[in-house]
Amino acid sequence: MLRFFSAAEVEAGLDYPRLIDVLSEAFRRDGETMPVRQSYEVGASGAPGHLLLMPAWQRGQALGVKFVTVFPENASRGLGAVSSLYVLLDGTTGQPRAMIDGEALTNRRTAAASALASRHLSREDAHTLLVVGTGRIAACLPAAHRVVRPIKRVLVWGRNPERALTLAGVFSRQGFEAQAVADLPEAVAQADIVSCATTSTQPLVMGQHLRTGTHLDLVGSFTPRMRESDDEAVCRSRVFVDTYGGALAEAGDLLQPMSAGRWQAHEVCGDLHELTRGARPGRIDKDEITLFKSVGAAIEDLAAASLLVGSPLGESFGQHNTFGVSHNKTTI
Template identity: 50%
Template sequence: MLTISADAVDQALTFPGLVETLRAAFREGAVQPVRHHHEVERPDGATSTLLLMPAWTDFHAAGTSAGGHIGVKIVTVSPDNNAIGKPAVMGLYLLLNGATGEPEALIDGQRLTQWRTACASALAAHYLAREDASRLLVVGAGALSPFLAKAHSAVRPIKTIRIWNRTPANAEKVAADLRAEGFAAEAASDLDAELGQADIVSSATITTMPLVKGALLKPGAHVDLVGGFTPTMRESDDDAITRARIYVDTRAGATKEAGDIVQPLASGVLIPEAIVADLHELARGEKQGRQGPGEITLFKSVGAALEDLAAGIAVYNALKP
């Protein structure tokens, strides 16, 4: 069994390559039960979240019982980790042989999640963002933010990147790291002003108070919501929902777990029929993406086990002896 570090994951993947891998995965499908979501109450009064995300090759759809893979990601989310200088999200990915169940690889789950999450957003942007989108706003300066900047830049001609965070120093650090890699990135101080200028808004926070204000979005903008993964978290307001055509990564996950979808559905601001498509339907050509240059689109991602499985297989295939 291979043990694959974060650095090895970086060596195994490219943003354009993983976007195409995910496109094929959503087109072909896999068996992916809705993830297990558990709240862990700790003695100090804080709460962590334990996520278990299994998936396996759809042998029936593939027409064969040979080969294939089984995978499961184990993730913990502890928001207060930031106070002690540790990432909020920790995780491991276990990849198994689909025929025998033999463990094939244990992969750094944090890095795999960063790659697949960013590339799923970029895949959605391929269908939903304007082809000439050049100004990107990243809301949040966590570990995922540089991956989102690079992934969106891989599918659209991004010329300007702005990073906004409640703590300006954190935004500047992300921007400086991106500049060191050749991206035109700067920290932003005025979120509302940036919302009015951005062609793509990519938000990755765990806020419960919406930061993305729909009234400020310019015609033709694309909104990519990544961070809120529980019904109580919400990154966009009702105006963003009512002004945009709505897309999700998976209907089952988004309508159950994503506050940006669950809350508007509960209040009647959004009806289920107004969710235009998920990534399966877009990748298979069953539904269309952007309909015109002035349209506002909104994509909500909560993460799908299929993405981890596809990315994990790609990493394993690139590194196995």
């Protein structure tokens, strides 16, 4: 029976402890294949519009596709620019099993991947988290990070102070000591973990403001033109990525320092496949600065969708999954 999962059901069915562990196992078992993402220009004359197809599969068990549309002029219609839907199918018969709210699925798995990286890269005693951004992914980050680190204090910075204050109130109700902040450099200097979830095209976090031992988590930008950190932040850090193919093709935070001759691709210290397998070391000492750059991978969508369908909200989907994947290359 085909089942539709609403955004509320996605949030209820994907608790972070299980989701982080499922993503860890998915990355540990499979790693990266050749990235495949199909993109089509589908807008009307003079009005840009894009359709993205992002597939992944678990041979003989499950396969799925995330459909994403990007229509930049939707703001004038009172609509969001990005819409998405995830379709999960049976890997043996090809029959549809579930349709899932794509935005909720993406937000949830993105925060969980961020926390998974933090498990390997942040200090074990990290207790202050700075959230840069006030959007829907930003709203998910503290709860995810709290699963892997003893996060007690959350600082919130946003371009719109009112939205930052509102989000801080949400975090307070979740049990955090939360406050909105106006001085971003000062907040960066106080944080153990700095987690950015924006679509900025200009650096927000400057390397000169990072104190020793900080973990910098960059999950927002997903095109070569976007960036959330400056060159100095990258150069001061041991850099890790979700997947090599995605990050080194799409992440402006890395591509722009490369273009400037400040940093090189071979300086990446590892990806989530290598971290979860123990093939590359994560944090080596308490004083180093670590940086995780995520642009999103389709393996995360399939793992999350499979967990959701196997949750109490859906039918049993199996307990011992291994994931084969064709990676998408954006966080959308």
